[in-house]
Amino acid sequence: MKPLEIINILGSPRKNGTTARIARAFTETAERRGAVVKNYYLNGMQYRGCQGCEGCHTRSDKCILRDDATQILEDLFTADITLFSSPIYFGDTSGQFKSFYDRMWSLIRPEYISDPTDASRLPKGKTALLILSQVDARIAHEDVLKRYSMYLKLYGFSVKTIMAADLDMMPNTDISSYALQAEQLARELIL
Numbered sequence: 036m037k038p039l040e041i042i043n044i045l046g047s048p049r050k051n052g053t054t055a056r057i058a059r060a061f062t063e064t065a066e067r068r069g070a071v072v073k074n075y076y077l078n079g080m081q082y083r084g085c086q087g088c089e090g091c092h093t094r095s096d097k098c099i100l101r102d103d104a105t106q107i108l109e110d111l112f113t114a115d116i117t118l119f120s121s122p123i124y125f126g127d128t129s130g131q132f133k134s135f136y137d138r139m140w141s142l143i144r145p146e147y148i149s150d151p152t153d154a155s156r157l158p159k160g161k162t163a164l165l166i167l168s169q170v171d172a173r174i175a176h177e178d179v180l181k182r183y184s185m186y187l188k189l190y191g192f193s194v195k196t197i198m199a200a201d202l203d204m205m206p207n208t209d210i211s212s213y214a215l216q217a218e219q220l221a222r223e224l225i226l
């Protein structure tokens with residue numbers, strides 16, 4: 036049987052920060068259960084945000100920009116599970132994450148306005164795990180979790196979330212309870 040394919044999109048510049056470590060707890064458990072993982076560290080990649088050109092809805096069925104985001108957008112079509120992780124920066128996701136997220140506009144079908152029931156170009160049956168982390172209490176930025184989950188659902192993902200809140204600013208702050216949540220989710224999703 037084909038191994039499960041996972042892509043891990045890291046939206047924090049801190050390679051060993053809180054979101055990266057929570058995501059790793061998931062991917063390492065997944066790998067032990069036979070999944071194949073591809074990691075994308077957005078901060079080390081060269082890509083532009085969405086240009087709003089609508090090329091993906093007129094002259095092409097893909098984003099017409101060609102840069103490091105292109106491969107990630109391609110991989111979303113084949114991955115079974117995609118991890119989207121970001122720290123909260125000023126009440127939203129990081130700039131690196133948001134610029135990539137906007138590029139996902141190219142995954143929306145042009146018929147979306149007339150037929151909002153089937154918005155996504157992605158094949159059905161995919162799962163997304165959204166991981167956000169912050170120093171504030173959960174309630175402070177729960178809107179971000181809700182908003183980004185809503186858009187992931189629009190793309191057809193079945194959405195799981197982990198919100199790591201009340202953290203210390205330091206990258207090595209204790210995330211053990213969230214890492215356990217991530218490991219547990221990996222065990223549930225990868226049988």
Ligand SMILES: Cc1cc2nc3c(=O)[nH]c(=O)nc-3n(C[C@H](O)[C@H](O)[C@H](O)COP(=O)(O)O)c2cc1C
Pocket residue numbers: 047048049051052053054055121122123124125126127168169170171172175202203204205206
């Ligand atoms: C530029 C900047 C802005 C931040 N803004 C917020 C914020 O609005 N709310 C919050 O709770 N934490 C904020 N933080 C703290 C980070 O969200 C927190 O340290 C997070 O756990 C970092 O995740 P990481 O280790 O994966 O990078 C901010 C940190 C930085 C560097």
